[in-house]
Amino acid sequence: MPGKMLFLICISIPLAFSAFYELIEWWAAIALDQNAQAFLGTQGDPWDTQSDMFMALIGAITAYVILSKLQDRQLTTLQKV
Helix, strand or coil: CHHHHHHHHHHHHHHHHHHHHHHHHHHHHHHCCCCHHHHHCCCCCCCHHHHHHHHHHHHHHHHHHHHHHHHHHHHHHHHHC
16 A cells, blocks of 8 residues: 555656646736737747646656665665664
8 A cells, every 4th residue: 555655746746846846837817918829928829838747647657666666675785774
């Protein structure tokens, strides 16, 4: 069970930060009374926010898969000392 909870946490936190950052961009565009697309630099891509968050998801999953076994080995070594 700890592995499943760790995976959930390791994925949820980067996605939450990504969503919050997208909200900050949106609030800044509104607060500055600028054209939101010009301020955000979406280059006319209506899916820019979603693709940014999807890349955060891919990065979080990749980091979890690559680094979790390394961390397990390091913790095992640390416990032996």
